[in-house]
Amino acid sequence: MTALLNPRVSVSLDGPLARSLAAAEPLDEFEAWFAERRAAHAFRVGQAPLEALDDWSFDPVTGNLGHRSGRFFTIEGLRVTAAGRTHEQPVIRQPEVGILGILTRTVDGIPRFLMQAKMEPGNPGLLQLSPTIQATYSNYTGVHGGQPVRFLDHFRRPDRGRVVTDVLQSENGCWFLHKRNRNMIVQVDEEVEPHPDFHWLTLGQLGALLRRDNTVNMDARSVLACLPLAGPAPSSAGRADGTAGDDARYSDTELRSWFTAELARRHTRTQLVPLAELADWRREDGTIRHRTGRYFDIVGITAEAASREVARWSQPLLRPHGQGLAAFLTRRIDGIPHLLARASAEAGLSNGMEIGPTVQHIPGDCGQPDRVPFLDLVRDADPSAIRYDAVHSDEGGRFQHSESRYLVVETDDDQVPLDPPPGYLWLTPGQLNSLVQHQSYVNVQARTLLACLGLGAVTRP
Amino acid sequence: MTALLNPRVSVSLDGPLARSLAAAEPLDEFEAWFAERRAAHAFRVGQAPLEALDDWSFDPVTGNLGHRSGRFFTIEGLRVTAAGRTHEQPVIRQPEVGILGILTRTVDGIPRFLMQAKMEPGNPGLLQLSPTIQATYSNYTGVHGGQPVRFLDHFRRPDRGRVVTDVLQSENGCWFLHKRNRNMIVQVDEEVEPHPDFHWLTLGQLGALLRRDNTVNMDARSVLACLPLAGPAPSSAGRADGTAGDDARYSDTELRSWFTAELARRHTRTQLVPLAELADWRREDGTIRHRTGRYFDIVGITAEAASREVARWSQPLLRPHGQGLAAFLTRRIDGIPHLLARASAEAGLSNGMEIGPTVQHIPGDCGQPDRVPFLDLVRDADPSAIRYDAVHSDEGGRFQHSESRYLVVETDDDQVPLDPPPGYLWLTPGQLNSLVQHQSYVNVQARTLLACLGLGAVTRP
Numbered sequence: 001m002t003a004l005l006n007p008r009v010s011v012s013l014d015g016p017l018a019r020s021l022a023a024a025e026p027l028d029e030f031e032a033w034f035a036e037r038r039a040a041h042a043f044r045v046g047q048a049p050l051e052a053l054d055d056w057s058f059d060p061v062t063g064n065l066g067h068r069s070g071r072f073f074t075i076e077g078l079r080v081t082a083a084g085r086t087h088e089q090p091v092i093r094q095p096e097v098g099i100l101g102i103l104t105r106t107v108d109g110i111p112r113f114l115m116q117a118k119m120e121p122g123n124p125g126l127l128q129l130s131p132t133i134q135a136t137y138s139n140y141t142g143v144h145g146g147q148p149v150r151f152l153d154h155f156r157r158p159d160r161g162r163v164v165t166d167v168l169q170s171e172n173g174c175w176f177l178h179k180r181n182r183n184m185i186v187q188v189d190e191e192v193e194p195h196p197d198f199h200w201l202t203l204g205q206l207g208a209l210l211r212r213d214n215t216v217n218m219d220a221r222s223v224l225a226c227l228p229l230a231g232p233a234p235s236s237a238g239r240a241d242g243t244a245g246d247d248a249r250y251s252d253t254e255l256r257s258w259f260t261a262e263l264a265r266r267h268t269r270t271q272l273v274p275l276a277e278l279a280d281w282r283r284e285d286g287t288i289r290h291r292t293g294r295y296f297d298i299v300g301i302t303a304e305a306a307s308r309e310v311a312r313w314s315q316p317l318l319r320p321h322g323q324g325l326a327a328f329l330t331r332r333i334d335g336i337p338h339l340l341a342r343a344s345a346e347a348g349l350s351n352g353m354e355i356g357p358t359v360q361h362i363p364g365d366c367g368q369p370d371r372v373p374f375l376d377l378v379r380d381a382d383p384s385a386i387r388y389d390a391v392h393s394d395e396g397g398r399f400q401h402s403e404s405r406y407l408v409v410e411t412d413d414d415q416v417p418l419d420p421p422p423g424y425l426w427l428t429p430g431q432l433n434s435l436v437q438h439q440s441y442v443n444v445q446a447r448t449l450l451a452c453l454g455l456g457a458v459t460r461p
Numbered sequence: 462m463t464a465l466l467n468p469r470v471s472v473s474l475d476g477p478l479a480r481s482l483a484a485a486e487p488l489d490e491f492e493a494w495f496a497e498r499r500a501a502h503a504f505r506v507g508q509a510p511l512e513a514l515d516d517w518s519f520d521p522v523t524g525n526l527g528h529r530s531g532r533f534f535t536i537e538g539l540r541v542t543a544a545g546r547t548h549e550q551p552v553i554r555q556p557e558v559g560i561l562g563i564l565t566r567t568v569d570g571i572p573r574f575l576m577q578a579k580m581e582p583g584n585p586g587l588l589q590l591s592p593t594i595q596a597t598y599s600n601y602t603g604v605h606g607g608q609p610v611r612f613l614d615h616f617r618r619p620d621r622g623r624v625v626t627d628v629l630q631s632e633n634g635c636w637f638l639h640k641r642n643r644n645m646i647v648q649v650d651e652e653v654e655p656h657p658d659f660h661w662l663t664l665g666q667l668g669a670l671l672r673r674d675n676t677v678n679m680d681a682r683s684v685l686a687c688l689p690l691a692g693p694a695p696s697s698a699g700r701a702d703g704t705a706g707d708d709a710r711y712s713d714t715e716l717r718s719w720f721t722a723e724l725a726r727r728h729t730r731t732q733l734v735p736l737a738e739l740a741d742w743r744r745e746d747g748t749i750r751h752r753t754g755r756y757f758d759i760v761g762i763t764a765e766a767a768s769r770e771v772a773r774w775s776q777p778l779l780r781p782h783g784q785g786l787a788a789f790l791t792r793r794i795d796g797i798p799h800l801l802a803r804a805s806a807e808a809g810l811s812n813g814m815e816i817g818p819t820v821q822h823i824p825g826d827c828g829q830p831d832r833v834p835f836l837d838l839v840r841d842a843d844p845s846a847i848r849y850d851a852v853h854s855d856e857g858g859r860f861q862h863s864e865s866r867y868l869v870v871e872t873d874d875d876q877v878p879l880d881p882p883p884g885y886l887w888l889t890p891g892q893l894n895s896l897v898q899h900q901s902y903v904n905v906q907a908r909t910l911l912a913c914l915g916l917g918a919v920t921r922p
Binding site for chain 1 (some may be wrong): 556557558560624625626627628629643645689714715717718721722724725726728730732733811812898899900901
């Protein structure tokens with residue numbers, strides 16, 4: 001089941017994690033719990049004009065949209081110049097660093113992961129499986145006057161458990177400006193107090209759930225991608241002479257050099273500008289829209305839920321037009337599974353670029369190139385070549401019905417050469433899992449697919 | 462000689478690199494060559510009012526200082542808010558990514574490194590030892606109409622050699638905004654054409670030269686720090702249970718978690734503002750100065766040199782007031798040398814923070830805290846505890862006589878506890894060398910000291 005991750009994963013993978021991956025126990029209990037949670041949560045989402053949102057208002061000078069408290073996030077304007085082309089767009093600015101954390105505990109030799117049934121107003125289906133905690137800085141410092149975040153102490157005071165992973169990761173770089181969250185997994189030994197919104201699952205069960213549409217939320221996928229599965233495998237060091245190891249086409253040094261060169265050759269300039277100054281974007285009918293109706297709208301919603309920290313609130317959400325597509329092409333090189341990685345320039349990323357999946361086609365991305373390489377190859381793929389295919393949505397607290405179809409597509413030498421075009425490189429899933437242990441390497445779309453690969457959701461040929 | 466780097470370095474260190482470190486051949490040839498180069502270069506630097514610099518001018522609206530071509534760099538205004546305090550300052554903005562690269566070639570089993578005798582107008586002593594190439598994007602695309610950069614092809618087309626390291630590194634975060642350069646070492650097999658400005662040196666020789674004041678320039682120190690000496694040592698993975706390995710106090714996972722937590726708890730907001738709007742900075746007598754006379758000045762210089770790509774030019778430089786100090790405290794923990802690392806918040810860094818030396822006291826840093834912890838301990842250190850002590854300067858193409866004293870000071874439990882204050886952590890030099898293989902971890906001051914540690918310039922007790 002883990003063969004796609006790394007051929008040596010069976011050697012280097014921690015024994016307990018391998019057992020948790022293999023533990024694909026029935027999901028009956030999960031189903032009953034999740035259905036019960038759905039019923040228990042009276043949750044209603046309605047649309048509202050941006051001007052009518054409680055505690056949100058447009059700055060009279062800049063036209064920026066913000067919360068009365070000055071916290072949470074703002075909608076501002078961004079001017080982006082890349083490859084000689086300039087565009088302007090609204091951007092979500094949320095400079096605070098939140099915590100996305102999953103607790104894990106080993107019972108009878110099998111690590112289980114504590115997942116939460118969480119309503120977010122922008123989620124398709126509203127209820128999805130989220131990390132144990134999903135706390136903005138405003139959340140956990142109590143700015144919005146809600147209830148304290150359950151289990152937060154395990155993540156703020158890691159001496160209460162063992163840190164398995166803890167790394168800052170970016171989010172959608174086409175819509176967020178420099179947004180980053182701590183992605184944490186913390187192992188505890190002692191029992192934790194049960195609560196109806198929380199449920200323990202094995203990695204095998206999570207892998208099965210990742211095959212379903214709109215079930216595991218973006219934050220959970222991001223954190224699960226950071227689980228260090230590959231270990232200090234030979235591939236992550238390369239041979240002593242610096243050439244590729246036995247399993248990966250390129251050594252890690254070569255891989256990092258490729259990424260450094262890509263970072264160096266792109267010059268993206270970004271500048272915050274007042275929202276009111278964006279020539280092509282206008283406020284009408286209580287929303288913010290592009291004059292052509294393309295890309296995305298900023299809309300207002302009202303939400304009511306019993307399980308949220310506060311019972312009733314209203315807020316803006318970004319609603320993109322059209323479904324996105326994110327896909328890794330995969331093939332064996334000398335018998336070893338590789339993924340075709342792409343250097344993804346995104347204006348909102350802290351460093352302007354991270355590694356993304358082979359294809360990332362987002363109709364709501366104002367910086368989207370006119371022609372997306374390999375897109376047709378994915379869209380026209382023979383069903384027998386599709387190893388993974390599911391629809392997942394972006395963070396439902398910021399985006400409304402922002403869905404993308406995620407695929408892993410088997411390919412061969414006739415379709416994609418061993419030496420792909422500039423900006424692309426073949427690497428192993430194990431190498432990607434090594435890179436994701438460090439900030440600013442792997443974008444949010446690639447992390448979703450990495451979680452699917454690591455947790456056995458991707459079928460083998 | 463390399464014991465400070467990692468106790469296991471003798472196991473994991475590449476054979477040839479170990480031989481190059483041990484090859485502390487006499488420096489007679491170097492001395493003769495360097496003296497000859499100094500004599501050969503007719504180089505004069507004079508002061509000039511900023512208003513009189515060829516091709517440089519102040520923007521009539523913003524007051525920003527820039528080059529007629531729109532390239533090189535600009536001096537703009539920066540507003541910084543951190544820890545509830547706001548300050549404003551001029552900042553050097555140079556969004557292009559340059560290349561700092563050293564060629565290495567093994568002759569008779571010993572790798573040698575090709576260093577350049579390079580004049581920079583801001584260098585104390587003018588001539589220093591620099592990397593093989595030191596090219597801004599403007600340099601290597603020929604914007605200033607000078608001669609082509611010698612040996613550039615080895616770095617732009619790495620298929621001509623083997624990449625040993627290639628990573629984006631920051632520069633002085635208190636004066637540069639998001640400045641980053643590729644730090645590269647490329648190994649070649651074939652002979653390269655000799656040139657009077659270039660000289661081959663072993664790592665042992667470079668280590669000896671790092672003990673001298675103002676001899677090895679900042680770019681060379683930065684690149685040499687990135688030489689992967691520690692290898693995939695056990696310390697970089699930790700034990701399978703995630704606790705620290707045998708040699709390091711903290712596992713790499715714990716180390717990264719500490720750094721992630723530090724990144725998350727600091728909120729620095731930066732905003733570019735027109736230079737003319739800085740209330741506390743003024744143009745007078747052809748310079749830009751703080752109203753108190755503190756921190757630094759922006760001054761104009763004219764330079765003439767035969768060895769530069771262009772023979773004569775004028776430009777602004779940042780001239781800080783007072784000598785800086787950068788020091789690592791070191792001690793053995795369970796017999797293993799550790800360094801006391803500090804999470805260094807610097808407004809101009811891409812991520813706002815990197816790992817710096819224990820003490821970083823820069824009089825020219827407007828964001829400098831009032832009290833610098835451990836500064837007295839370094840200043841008052843008993844001579845017998847000082848393992849390293851030399852003065853090095855910052856990049857002479859941007860800074861004039863910007864010197865800092867660099868130290869490594871042995872300490873003990875009475876002076877610094879095993880559990881240091883928040884923002885500090887004990888790590889091994891090997892762990893620092895592992896981190897420096899990735900972008901955005903290790904700041905430029907820590908890299909200078911890491912180069913000294915790695916190349917045997919630091920004496921053992």
